[in-house]
Amino acid sequence: MARRRKLYEGKAKVLFKGPEPGTLVQYFKDDATAFNAKKKGTITGKGVLNNRISEYLMTRISEIGVPTHLIRRLNMREQLVREVEIIPIEAVVRNIAAGSISKRLGIKEGTVLPRSVVEYYYKSDPLDDPMITEEHITCFGWATPHELDEIFAMSVRINDFLCGLFAGIGIRLVDFKLEYGRFFENDEMRIILADEISPDSCRLWDSNTNEKMDKDRFRRDLGKVEEGYQEVARRLGIWHDSTTEDKPRRKKATN
Numbered sequence: 667m668a669r670r671r672k673l674y675e676g677k678a679k680v681l682f683k684g685p686e687p688g689t690l691v692q693y694f695k696d697d698a699t700a701f702n703a704k705k706k707g708t709i710t711g712k713g714v715l716n717n718r719i720s721e722y723l724m725t726r727i728s729e730i731g732v733p734t735h736l737i738r739r740l741n742m743r744e745q746l747v748r749e750v751e752i753i754p755i756e757a758v759v760r761n762i763a764a765g766s767i768s769k770r771l772g773i774k775e776g777t778v779l780p781r782s783v784v785e786y787y788y789k790s791d792p793l794d795d796p797m798i799t800e801e802h803i804t805c806f807g808w809a810t811p812h813e814l815d816e817i818f819a820m821s822v823r824i825n826d827f828l829c830g831l832f833a834g835i836g837i838r839l840v841d842f843k844l845e846y847g848r849f850f851e852n853d854e855m856r857i858i859l860a861d862e863i864s865p866d867s868c869r870l871w872d873s874n875t876n877e878k879m880d881k882d883r884f885r886r887d888l889g890k891v892e893e894g895y896q897e898v899a900r901r902l903g904i905w906h907d908s909t910t911e912d913k914p915r916r917k918k919a920t921n
């Protein structure tokens with residue numbers, strides 16, 4: 667990591683110049699923040715887990731035909747991604763009331779919404795990522811109406827797919843946040859999924875107990891934060907107690 671040229675450092679990730687033009691290296695940190703960095707901490711091993719979980723989910727999503735920025739995971743904490751022009755909005759998809767929608771609209775946390783809801787937030791730290799409407803997005807040129815249609819359609823599709831994927835491993839996908847970027851290739855521009863999908867950006871509850879397995883454990887001081895992330899990875903089948911990069915799993919002795 668030392669030889670890479672740092673381009674941008676965010677709250678949970680660092681972006682470095684990639685080995686080829688049009689690529690970046692995305693490095694996952696253990697740093698955790700909440701409430702627009704008013705609360706700060708470290709979750710040991712979070713970067714490694716999020717790198718793996720995001721790689722897995724983005725790969726599955728690309729298999730259903732939704733383009734993503736992921737090229738491949740490089741090592742424990744880094745992945746090679748396509749360089750995009752980030753669209754400055756966050757799309758939040760909600761299936762069950764929790765967090766800010768419960769607070770804002772007085773809906774009891776855990777209420778299943780009559781249908782999935784897509785909300786948009788403007789990415790701005792000084793403004794605390796305010797909620798915005800489609801009108802704001804097109805009026806201020808953050809995305810064109812056509813781009814916004816694509817973002818909406820991709821978000822709904824990803825939600826349907828991920829709800830099923832998580833249901834299959836006993837997890838309720840309560841809500842999650844997506845970011846998109848413009849990817850330029852041969853004079854053509856496409857909207858592709860960027861950033862990450864991980865327990866930092868999703869609410870994930872155990873289907874039987876509703877136990878939280880996501881960043882709310884950190885936000886709300888519930889303890890066992892890393893264990894929650896680890897359990898998500900374990901259920902996805904990408905984490906074992908002995909998971910390391912270079913240690914081959916020992917073969918069973920045969921007679």
Ligand code: TMP
Pocket residue numbers: 758764765766767795841842843866867868869
């Ligand atoms: P919210 O209930 O606080 O609006 O969050 C909705 C979802 O979006 C939740 O899964 C966490 C995720 N999220 C982010 O990934 N980044 C953010 O900055 C915020 C506010 C939420």
